[in-house]
Amino acid sequence: MASRVATGIVWAAETGKWLDLRADGEPDDPARQAAWSDDREITGDELAEVLSVLQDRSVVVQVMGARVTGPVDLSHREFRGALWFDRCAFTGPVDFTESALSSLSVSRCHFAAGLGASHMTVTHSVLARRTVVNGSFRLRGSRIGGELSLRGARLSYPDGWALYAESCEVASSAWLCDGLVVDGDVSLRTARIGGRFGLDAEISGIVDAQDLTVRVLDDDPDAWPAGSALTGMSYERIGQRGDARTRLSWLARIVTSYEPQPYRALAHAYEASGHDTAARRVLIAKQRVRRASRRNRVHNLVSRPWSAILRTTIGYGFAPWRAIPWVAGILAAAWLIFATAPASAFTTSQPTGEPFRPFLHAVEALIPLVKVGGTEWIAHGGYVWWHTGFSALGWFFATVVAAGLAGVFKRD
Template structure:
């Protein structure tokens, strides 16, 4: 371990300033020259060895004085900063620094830590524990950022950070987490942030300017303070932009122009309050949003444009659903999606036709989405709209039946609207009665028993033919021959069909109510 005598002049400045928490600023004062991406060219006057940073952080307090914080700006950190498995009670804050090698914080226990505005070839924070905040604002990661099963009691700030996924090449690069190793090359990889099982007590902020070239893996992560990614951009066109199976969060905000190339996958995730995709742009290719089994309080799917790819909300749950004209792509899957309420637009309920158009996007017949929507219409007192939705459900189901089933379904639809429009039966009865009256008013009927029949009435005779049960006496007293006789047979058949469909439709309606 290094001693004070082993330190260079810049390193001794860091050592001396550590006891008071003062900032050591090694910047030259030129914006271009102080760019951390160009830090490999910085000279010895701006170079601090990684082992010296570790020595100061871990030993300076023991050498005398109460340790407060290590604050260093504008330095080239040579070698590998390895704090794996260590414990520190002091704050670490490195700003505008250039790291030659990836940072190792694996299984470390640290106080508030910040690598802000730095250029970093990757960071291994597997099992890291931070008592306080972890800041990476405006930093550039040219390698994977790993926070698998890390625990952070404060906030995680990634706003303005630039992440680029890389996979390692060469025998020296074979590590469990695929981070940069000495002598290894790199190639584009799928995951820029690997943070499965991350535990956040505070919020995670990856806002305005955050960009990831590679996916974010947040499987099983917990964000008690919420996940906020307004105006962020994630590009992983050949894979998933964000994967968060069984993720838990108080709030997720992917809004204000949030853009993702690659799928957003949150199957089984729980968002206790608001999950917002307001004005988001999703281009997932095959799958834009996989929210199967998702549970959310307020689900806002008011995208800026119709997502490219499937929106899958099968077996999802939401207390309140907010959607808009761009919410539902051609391939929308809603079977099992349950919601307590739909946010109404300004001015009151929207036309039911728009909701039916929404359900028409389903790739196949599934009764639950129709029944769910009808239940909501009943809840707000729109019984007519509920019946229209259920009628459309039966029409959609009819397409799945065989020829006989489709024919019977059409009869039910035309006559009584599957029981949801019983007034259609009365309309058919009136039309047939009028037609029969006109036809039987022209011509001369024959008495069954001459001189013993009541006077002939075209209207009553027609009704007698149409109503198969009971009778008004006309049908038994009078008969026709020729075309009138065949027309009468047609009315009898129509009466039986009408009666049968009325009974079937009413029975179906009662069973579904």
């Protein structure tokens, strides 16, 4: 004989109404379902049987305030309609593995033994807002045609993946935010999110986002736990939170050993959004981290000073105009030194009556192969060393800028 709850589920689905089992004087919180009356109870087997009766109908099953006891096996089913549960308590494991349905909402529910929904196909959205799941919430390989929302939920599985959504495909946005608390790890490896990925949660474990593909990364950089994995993660654009400085701090905190791909992905997102300056800043930081990651101490004695020179003078080739103020400063110094030199410091073997012009001589000394004066002046005494030094600096900057423009220093 069907229970009162089972009969009510069929009636509500056929009439398009909610089956509201809440009672006055009883708590709404499904975590306190032990205080509920038996009139609100249905076994997992009964629920599965009732849903089997309705699975070929385009109806919305809407249940509020039910206590479902024992395991619920809804795997390998095809539901033409939608399943909406609100403030329901599930005392046993719930399994939607390889099922298909229009939409699934389990908002404000309490799952005492996990929620399995791997390889599930949902035409529209999966909503688990303010839901508590003790055990793993598994969405591995599932396909969701709308959005995935875990806003305000609490997922607890300290010994493993509290949220296991590897290879999950979400056509719209995925929201892991608005007070979401995760006691455990989160796997989004090889998942695909066609809209925004909102991450602003308290996560005790790590986030495995390797090869995650996102259209818009709309996260809080501080929400990513240390030790998370970002290798292979790609995104087309970045949301409003976090400028280049903040994002570089984010990468430095998460990517503890040098990996070029996370920096390339961040630079690509900035370039796609038209933020070329931010993109260059990221690529320059990538080169700095690459060079700093070398562990050979003897090599570092040369590499690190050389890296600092390349960073400050040409930005490793991404900002060659940084050399301009350096060259201008050296030119001014040469001009000053030559202008204050005694008359005997510079002579010419071609007496033309043309006076010695310190600025033109500084330009000739500093810029290779450039001749701007009609008379060749020869330095004497200590000014020979000044002239030679400025010429060497000129050749150095010319060579470094040319190599930077050619991409010699742009390595992974």
